[in-house]
Amino acid sequence: MRVEARLATVGAVRPGCGTFSERVHGSYMRFPSDLPSCGWPVVVLFRVRRFACGQRSCPRRTFVEQADGLTCRYGQVTERQRLSVAELGLALAGRAGARMAALLGIRASRSTLLRCVMDLPDTAVGIPEAVGVDDFALRWGHVYGTVIINAVTHQVLDLLPDRDAATLAPWLSGHPQIGVTCRDRASAYADAARAAAPQAMQVADRYHLWANLVSAVEKTVVDHRQCLHTLPTPLPEADPQWETPDRAPCPAEPTGKMAERRCLHHALVHDLLGQGMSERAVAxxxxxxxxxxxxxxxxxxxxxxxxxxxxxxxxILDPYRSYLERR
Incomplete structure (x- = not known):
């Protein structure tokens, strides 16, 4: 499916000097692909004009007009298809996103999806008031770095190349609004927070609290493991005393008109049978x-x-039902 389009504006703004130009130097066709429609691929036949710049100080002599929201410079797809591919990359990453794009009728490889994700602008993190500082391994056992996150929004603020106080202190000095620093028990982070952010209160996060508690309990158990051999041997539990269930009370005699009629019919049938009549003759x-x-x-x-x-x-459980319910 092909859709032809062109701009109806008189001129365009020069990207070099920012002035408006109406001098048309020429035109040519662009063919950006758009999102599929009803399973059919869509190609936009877009005629763009090339304008000439009359300013001698402008570094660009000619420039091409752009349709806001439709195309970008050097782009071979429309903006909404580029954003859709980026969203697929954010949700499913490379290979899975490429398979989903093929099902939707979008031609995009895993490299294209990752490139669109990398081209997205970084989201604004705002001014952090509470930060979390911890180390991470670039190469386990050899190279470590420091990750700084916003303790409120859980967004990554920065990555530092090592885990020394000399690297963390300048970063904390550049953010005097920080009021809480959440860290582990490393002395380097404590020294950096004490020197560069004295106004911030230092706290421990939940993970390190639990990790320290588990480590302390494990160390205590190992140090006193000999006490486990001196514990008294538990006595076996006595056998339960089975209780015999109470007998159900005898039901009362039925009363009412139905009972009177059944009693009369029962006596009549047995009286006739007692006289020597057969069941067929009684009926x-x-x-x-x-x-x-x-x-x-x-x-x-x-x-x-x-x-x-x-x-x-x-x-068979009736004799033991009360004991089981009590247990």
Whole structure:
């Protein structure tokens, strides 16, 4: 997909001397690529004009107009595609960002993504009021540096080439507004903060507090490890006394019209069966179904015909349930 565009302005501002020029020296076409649209690549056919500068003191004789927000000098992509590629680089870095860009229809290699990230301006860190100072290894066991971060925003402020007080002191002197210095127990950092930032209160961060506590506890345990052999042998726990669960109370006799009717029907069916009648003959005589007559005939008591609350199934843990709940 191609989109043609051109600027309708009369002139442009000279980048060398900052004056306005309307002398058109010529024009040519630029083809910056834009973000894909519906999966189709987009190319902008942009005709730009070259202006001539009449100021003899200006170091540039000619210059090309730029569309703010669309192109930049020597750029082969639009500004919004460049910013999109930079955001992919910030989120996914090189190789993963390149794979995601290919899925989105953007042609960008991992080197392009990293270059766009490096071209982004540094964010303003503001004026730090509390800083954290700690060392880091450039080469473990050989070369170390110092990292200074904003203790409030957790942004890196500066990196120093070593971890000496002579290097940290000038940096602290250049920031007299610092009120809190968060450091480890290194004497070099303490001397630098005491000499260059006497107004700042020196505190220890949480990591070093925990690290020092763990180190102290470990050293104490090692020094007194012989005391572990003099501890009394713990006695085995006595076997628990099992408790027999109480028997459930006997349910009360059912009452009501349904109970009276079931009692009457149960007695009637068993009376007819006692006279020598079969279940089929009793069902025909009473006008009931054989299934209903069979239920009354097989019930030893009329109370068995009443539907009570659902009974819980017995479990092998029932004798020990109270002990388990107490434990």
């Amino acid at each position: 025909r005589h009473l006008g009931w179904s054989r299934h209903t007559v069979r239920r009354y005939a097989r019930a030893a008591r009329w109370q068995d015909m009443m539907k009570g609350p659902p009974r819980q199934r017995a479990s």
